[in-house]
Amino acid sequence: MDIMLILCIAFAIVFVLLAPFVGAIISGIDRKVTAKMQGRVGPKILQPIYDVLKLLGKESATVNPAQDFFVLLYLIFVVIAGIIFFSGLDFLLCVLIITLASLFLIIAAYSSRSPFAELGAQREILQVMCYEPMILIMAVGLFMANGAFNIYDLFNAQLPIIVYLPLIFIGFIFVLTIKVRKSPFDISMSHHAHQELVRGVTTEISGRSLAYIEISHWYETVLFLGWVAMFFIFCNPLVSAILCVASVIVVYFLEILIDNNFARVKWQSMLKYSWIVALLFGGVNILVLMVL
Amino acid sequence: MSGTKKSPWIIHYDGSSCNGCDIEVLAALTPLYDAERFGVINTGNPKHADIFVVTGAINEQNKNVVKQIYDQMLEPKIVVACGACACGGGVYRECYNVSGGVDQVIPVDAYVSGCAIKPESLFDAIVAGVEILEQKRQALKKSNKAKPNISTKDKA
Ligand code: SF4
Numbered sequence: 001m002d003i004m005l006i007l008c009i010a011f012a013i014v015f016v017l018l019a020p021f022v023g024a025i026i027s028g029i030d031r032k033v034t035a036k037m038q039g040r041v042g043p044k045i046l047q048p049i050y051d052v053l054k055l056l057g058k059e060s061a062t063v064n065p066a067q068d069f070f071v072l073l074y075l076i077f078v079v080i081a082g083i084i085f086f087s088g089l090d091f092l093l094c095v096l097i098i099t100l101a102s103l104f105l106i107i108a109a110y111s112s113r114s115p116f117a118e119l120g121a122q123r124e125i126l127q128v129m130c131y132e133p134m135i136l137i138m139a140v141g142l143f144m145a146n147g148a149f150n151i152y153d154l155f156n157a158q159l160p161i162i163v164y165l166p167l168i169f170i171g172f173i174f175v176l177t178i179k180v181r182k183s184p185f186d187i188s189m190s191h192h193a194h195q196e197l198v199r200g201v202t203t204e205i206s207g208r209s210l211a212y213i214e215i216s217h218w219y220e221t222v223l224f225l226g227w228v229a230m231f232f233i234f235c236n237p238l239v240s241a242i243l244c245v246a247s248v249i250v251v252y253f254l255e256i257l258i259d260n261n262f263a264r265v266k267w268q269s270m271l272k273y274s275w276i277v278a279l280l281f282g283g284v285n286i287l288v289l290m291v292l
Numbered sequence: 293m294s295g296t297k298k299s300p301w302i303i304h305y306d307g308s309s310c311n312g313c314d315i316e317v318l319a320a321l322t323p324l325y326d327a328e329r330f331g332v333i334n335t336g337n338p339k340h341a342d343i344f345v346v347t348g349a350i351n352e353q354n355k356n357v358v359k360q361i362y363d364q365m366l367e368p369k370i371v372v373a374c375g376a377c378a379c380g381g382g383v384y385r386e387c388y389n390v391s392g393g394v395d396q397v398i399p400v401d402a403y404v405s406g407c408a409i410k411p412e413s414l415f416d417a418i419v420a421g422v423e424i425l426e427q428k429r430q431a432l433k434k435s436n437k438a439k440p441n442i443s444t445k446d447k448a
Contacts, residue, residue: 040323040329053299057433203337205339
């Protein structure tokens, strides 16, 4: 148990220190691949880091102090959710805390009383409601396949949980598009040069606070890709490591492909499709597991 | 280390113009010229932008709009006037409601010549502009209270 504890703490520290860099590089590669898909040269791989450094050097001007505080809370809670996940603790708690983080972002947007930010915040709430059922079903599936909500129990499993939860995995990939804010579901706050509602949730957030949001986004990307990798962990460390890395690369490439091939949808369609997918894929998978 | 030079985000406003320069600015953002390789992002939100790209002349109606956008941008920021109209009124100079170039209402840091401008010359202005941006950032760092007042005017 002592070794477990040390391992947990070690993983948590590695996550806090390394995740922003990994997230930034992933986001840089994302922009480069996107540019290539559009027949452009594209920015440098380190572009997201330059952007954040620039934002940190901007004049500080805020709409109100509460907004900065909530943005900071957003960053802190995203990091806490990541720590919980990567130190192998409770997945359910991780899900709850990441939702709490998005609530702080929503409150930050509302606090500015700007019409664009407010519309963005409303859409962000809809996004949370769209992905939440599927994520909850995923947590239930994890419990049924794994016998516990704890991530570290996966390392003792004979088979990776993807074997039991193939449909839930597909459903999760569907809502992942909402979570990583990719087209067609980037309705509350879009990336790079795709404009929507000026900048949605972040319209009134600028300078240092905007930099914090970017950094939180790097942490989030790493966390969500961790969720993807979770499906491929089992008792054989080498094989699971290979499977995890491969799955993360394939899934993220798929997200970029989807991002570049679909136009933004209305929130009504987003709600409809995400709930249908959650009920269909998640529900059928859970039912099959219950029968078996 | 700072990313100011490598990540100029722009906001584009088209004043009283024939729309020729407007379309050339958009051309600069298309895959053919690909402004994003210099880190340029077209933000559409003054609070996120570093470079204010103005095309077209200033008239009585858009005076306040241009001022508003400029005031909402955070320091360090620069203004690039694109085309003959934005530089000094161009073909509309003598019109009854035109006050002249962008520098009539806000300080301009770089002037791009041409009627219409070429995307290449806009890039030149932005590359020259980021140097001014960097100077302004350092000035801002030194005197964190007072707004820096650098009157470097680059002809691009
Ligand atoms: S400078 Fe020439 S091309 Fe550009 S807006 Fe004025 S008239 Fe049109």
